[in-house]
Amino acid sequence: MSHSDNNTLPSGRISLASADIALGALDGRYKSATVPLVDYLSEAALNRDRVHVEIEWFIYLCNNEVLPGLKPLTDEQQAGLRAIVTDFNEDSIKELAEIEAVTVHDVKAVEYYIGNRLEGLGLAHLKPLVHFGCTSEDINNLSYALGIKDAVTNVWLPAARALVEQIMKLAEEAREVPMLSRTHGQPATPSTLGKELAVFAYRLNRQIKHIENTEFLGKINGATGTYSAHMVSVPGADWQKVSEEFVTGLGLDWNPLTTQIENHDWQAELYSSIAHFNQVLHNLCTDVWSYISIRFFRQIPVAGATGSSTMPHKVNPIRFENAEANLEISNSLLNTLGATLIQSRWQRDLTDSSSQRNIGVAFGHSVLAISNVIKGLERLDIAADVIAEDLDQNWEVLAEAIQMVMRAEAIAGVEGMENPYERLKELTRGHRVDAARLKEFVAELGLSQDAEKRLSELTPHTYIGLAPQLLGYATERYAK
Template sequence: MSRMANSTALSADQDRVSLAAAEPTIALGALDGRYRSAVAPLVDHLSEAALNRNRIHVEVEWFIHLCREQVLPGLPELSSDQIDGLRGIVTSFGSEEIAELGMIEAETVHDVKAVEYFIARRLDGLGLGELTPLVHFACTSEDINNLSYAVGIRDAVEQVWLPAARQALDGLSSLAEQAAEVPMLSRTHGQPATPSTLGKEIAVFVHRLGRQVRRIEQQEYLGKINGATGTYAAHLAAAPEADWPGIAQRFVETLGLTFNPLTTQIESHDFQAELYADIARFNRILHGLCVDIWSYISIGFFKQIPVAGATGSSTMPHKVNPIRFENAEANLEISNALLDALGSTLVESRWQRDLTDSSGQRNIGTGLGHSVLALSNVTKGLKQLDVADEVIAADLDSNWEVLGEAIQTVMRAESIAGVEGLENPYERLKELTRGRRVDAEKLKEFVSGLGLSAEAEERLKHLTPDQYTGLAASLAKQFSR
């Protein structure tokens, strides 16, 4: 079932109380303090309050589903008003309800049981008091938790992380297009190398990051609801004639998730490990971009556009520090530390169940939050860059020796075509260029003495470093989107 066609899953445009407004007065972590504004959208999906709202959502939809499937004798057909009322428990979940649920949990000392009681309190008002036993029917806590986390993770990725990644990619694409035809000296191993264009080098990152985004867009979000050890034992004890695997699959799919048909007590979390590995890989590629941009800034290939009124350095007025890219680097590293840890720990569970995943999954929002913060900084940082054409051109013009590759390759081609006297082309160019600067005149003099065909000699004499960029410009334009 397409997630886009799902009618019961919570969505960004659904009329519900925002959870992001409850900002803590004093925050322990940077994401809930200094950087709250950049990551606030994640609060509606991956905070503790969002987890509880999603638990209520899953419990309510399971209640509705059981009635709709008529799995037990005597279950009524719910009216549309009753269904709306049940779903209203979810959409009205705000600060007062958070506090109420917290008080119930203080008594139960069990978060999922507190959700069950929270819903049960509201059934009388909907004329459904006699169906209180149907809340959390045949469920273990993990039946509710795995689905709640899957919904929250899906919505966080699709509604927050992916839009942030696409926005950063759009900015990077624009830069690649803008600089597609700007010739630039390459540096392999930190040494002057065959020229490229600045846009082509940026487009490489656009292409790499875009590929990861497409993988993440195809991510499956798995869920199960099959009881204490994945056997449907309680379900069959209560209703032996019901097709419980089919009922479970239909329910999971109404939530916009992919059904996992075989598990222990827990949904195996493999999909989470796959997702976090892909996001971490995206982060690592983005980290490489930040390092390269920072390095280009340091040698003057990019000028940073000062922000009005901003201080670049506390003591050196001439400086504009590349703090957006430095901040992004640090947050990408923190994000990956958490995502890597989650990916490795969540795929293991002792025998049929342990609770290591319970603590681990509460850090998903933090792991994604540092990535979202990094993306925000990259997007802002890219807007503050201006290509320093004159600096890039001067750097390229002072390295004519990079044409040695072109000359020795033409010599090889001419030799294959039957032109004599062109032996040892690589060695002859190495003797001319290695460890010394060669200007245009010396190269032209060298070419004139080689005995090339007239056409080849004329071509090389007119070749300049800024023309020796191959297909870089067209590649940049092709892959910048």
């Protein structure tokens, strides 16, 4: 007896294939974070959108009397046709699957699915009008565009905006918190923690604006984009006008010049912007992870949660680590999609068809990462005491300020300001310099009274320039 006959595997373990168990993490472990995408980017959602496009095409052709013999549909007939879309449910999915098992063609199955319902609406005589003048890609490209647009508008963008809002909330809390900067990993001119977080908000907002301005292109122009069948069957119609009106009527942007497929350039552009957003977010994750590592942030424990299986003192930054991994997976898919979808052999091949089935997975990993970062940021407490101590141990960062004041004094004609960089280099490089030594050095320079006063009052905590004021540029208004 084979293992399939007794529901066991070759190892003797019981097979789990018959159980309702997801193969991937997005539909299993992380389903709660990604389930909103199912309504727009799943196979079932694609089929529902195919039905929607076919129905709207049918209605448009009738109401505009594009073909001889057609007349406008009644309100009742239009409502009945659109109910085929609004009533699309699990039974519809099953019925479509049964039809496709016979047709071995997903779009043809949609055509038959709709045709089977026309008699009940008194429209059986118009069954030939379903899918009139269309190639499968006329339906598919519009359906994908609608699903992707809805996913971006209703799921991804709200998540991205909520993330930026959370970053800015933490940035505002840290607006006045001076922080030692590190360039090349070394102590550098202080900033504020708020300003450093605001940099990420500004960068992410710029990508959000690009994504908000996406053109979602669509076409309906036949087997090779020439309207050939349209012109032969109904030569009197203005098919380009019909195409443009129909596509824009769906809420999409019209692409007037294509092969059999809509050439997916807009998708590549969109995925590039989302991948860019993801990569900036990845940068935020690694920076926050590092700040946690040097204890600039304390993680607020979750009641009952285990940080480590063996080290009870630990609270691991798992939200940010999880996000890093998911952003990398999302970008791998987005970059592959962007590169693959804009390539097609001559007028058509099927590589795009297989590739586009992974759009939901790419979005899913991005949405999951965003969710994790939001939750991670919510559990951070600013360790102002640790940040202050770090500044107190690095007075040498004022060397930049001193030598720049010396340069300004020299330009103003003050004597004794020669070689400022070299003198500060000799004073500070390779060893620590405390507050007393710096103040002594400043007092010996012979600066003007005003300049000496400014430097004598300067500390690593106050050497932050305009950092607190710069947060304003992180708002959406300025993210251009």
